[in-house]
Amino acid sequence: MNSLQIIVCVKQVPDPEGPVDAFQVDPNKKKVIPIGIPPLINPFDENALEAALRIKDCYGAKVIVISMGEKLAQPVLKKALAAGADDLILLMDPCFKDIDSWSTAYVLSRAIKKMEKYDLILTGRQASDWDFGVTGLFIAEMLQIPAINLARKVEIKDGNVWVEKLCDDGYEIVKAPMPVLITVSNELGELRYTSVRSLQSANKRLVTIYRANDIDLDFQNLTTRKIHNLFLFNDKRQCKFIEGESLQEKGEKLALAMKTDGII
């Protein structure tokens, strides 16, 4: 059997766990401006990469990570190589600036089409910046391959993919032939640990960079995200702290405060 070829699509985002005041908005430019927090690989895409690496561990596979953006920070994305990916492809071009999910999927699908072979395409369930959760499924529609959404487990058996996928009242075990696209949810598990040494050696590795002209794009298909307005969310409530000599007293006083204030 030819070895499996797995493509993992990842997005570079500002650290979603960054402190609240690290996110500012420029209402005129309609942009979110992260201040003092580093970019990283979208955590859900890391779940997807982990799914790919587990398959590689069990059955052997070539894992190719692909990312798209106007500007991408190589050291950030090379973490994928340090974790065990075989190749990293960066699609970088000024014309990718602020493009919407549909165009992102279009660019990624054009780049994937250029590859001689792919068996499995994995993406995270959504990106932690805009939280849309549509790009993966769009790529599948554009490549006209089947897609399985929200996987919590991915395995290969007898040349088919077996997936546990989340659904509204539990989960389903489904099986599909390849090629197939799978979006991965956080239940699958976090990306494995990458040591400083592996990060350092990944940093020295070469990556493939494609510009828009290299991947056969119809530029008319690139549309930007239409943002009407942006503002910071503010749901600060006045927190009334319950004081007491002991924790037990605090617990009791909380019950009394709930009663007095008509919560119960």
Next chain:
Amino acid sequence: MDNLNPKCGRILVVVEKEDQGVNSFTLELLGIGRKVATDINGIVCGAVLGHGISEVTKGILPFAEEVYSIDHPLLEDFKVELYASALEQLCQKVVPDTVLMGCTLNNLDLAPRLACKMKVSLITDCVCLAIEPETGCLLCTKPTYGAKVVSIFKLDKKPYIVTLRRKTAEPLRQGSILGEVIHFTPVLNGTSQIELIEKVREESVRLDKAEAIVAGGRGIKDTEGLEKLKELISALKKYFKSVDLGASRPLIDSHLVPSSRQIGLTGEKVAPELYIAVGISGSLQHLTGVLGAKKIIAINNSPKAHIFKVADYGVIGDYEDIVPALEKKLKEI
């Protein structure tokens, strides 16, 4: 079917089914649909997909001018490829201005496929919709960046497709419209490359229906800790009709609590009367799921925990001592 008035703007609501009846989420969607329809002088249409759906269809009639019944044996169970194909065919026939869907896991699978087939964008997980008067575009408000930033996106190419978050509008109580049932039969190809091997139903959790929720987070280390929360839940049942257990992501990822109980960005979005967060630091990805709660009580041993910034009451200290004392007192008073 062939004499639909093409000039009339249609807001198509994809109906959520539940035990043969109309569920409250659908009634919320129909209410939001009505507001948008009023803005464009249009009408509300329902789309019911499934098999043996006459009861649900009838239930929608008081709330929608047109109810499309897509009753097909292949649609008995939710199969995303078939549902997407049926809806695509319906949209081509009906040409709606807007398609409204509930933000459920199934629809997170369905809506992007429909949008891609219709060659339009979509906005998922919206909390508010409005028509821009000058342009007729649909403005969709949605929490982004893990609820740190609220964004309003503009859709300018019809059909506008959106999924809406639960509990962002009051469900309609009574309707006085005498809608018309219109049967629509799509051409469906039952073969799918994706084969269902087994469906595993986990305990049925309806966090959206709970009046009060006690939720645990990273601070809860083991089943013993969970037991303390469960005892608090039973004490609260004296005051609330329904009280349930929720959790933030760390408890899901450590498999202490099934994912159906997860509250937050990738879990349920809830709006109970009372939300008690125990050992939850208050990451924004969790808080995005509880923004609608009327009162929030936070118990956490770190005074710096972000949860206190969004709580109405805070208790600093170890929940293992605070929760049993709270529970005991609640039973006494």
